Amino acid sequence: MPALKIIIGNKTYSSWSLRGWLAVAHSGLVFEEELLQLDTPDFHERIGALSPSRTVPALHHGSEIIWDSLAIIDYCARLSPEKNWWPSETAAYGYARSIAAEMHSSYMGLRTHAPMNLRDSWTGLEFSEAVQRDVTKADNRWTTARERFGDGGEFLFGEFGAADMMFAPVVTRFLSYGMKLSETSTRYMEAVRNHPLVDAWYKDAAQETAVIEHDQVALDAKRLG
DSSP, rough: OEEEEEEEEEEETHHHHHHHHHHHHHHHOEEEEEEOOOOOOOHHHHHHHHHHTTHHHHEEEOOOOEEHHHHHHHHHHOOOTOOOOSSHHHHHHHHHHHHHHHHHHHOOHHHHOOOSSSSSSOOOEEHHHHHHHHHHHHHHHHHHHHHHHOSSBBBBTTOOOOHHHHHHHHHHHEEEEEOOOHHHHHHHHHHHHHHHHHHHHHHTTTTOOOOOOOGGGBTTTTTEH
């Protein structure tokens, strides 16, 4: 099999990189990773040759390049079909695909006002309507998945899989900004945070020193958003 290599951004800040990296790591295949420091001249000089979208992550498999996190997840599922990715039962599959696609295309309140940041943490924040709306939506989606399809494990559809990869950066946001969720969702967040691959990403992020200013949230009187 051709060599696998994933191009990612700073582990402290790059939410989409986390999704793609989790997919490659979950595959169980040997891979390399190359980290480009975001918002640097080196990134802007090199990214065009590494990713057609000029964004991270990008997965290199021999001469092929797969970009976009959800595409990388599905590509890795083809490479390692014996691993758990999407639930096999029809209703669970439909729900998993729907919430993953929704995560891919919406949650703009969180993306705009609560960027992923594994270095800092806050408590006692107030949240704008846009941010709180996304928190409530995620809480509802997770609770429904766990209650309807979560037998057999701690994750949304039992075993750790593609939908959990899509939501892992959301979990990091909720933990960083001290967001309160239902008991079911809180237990789910604990399971994601303690997953060995997620924990490994956190440990690598803890070694980083670079600061990306636009991902450092400016709070107005303890209000987010």
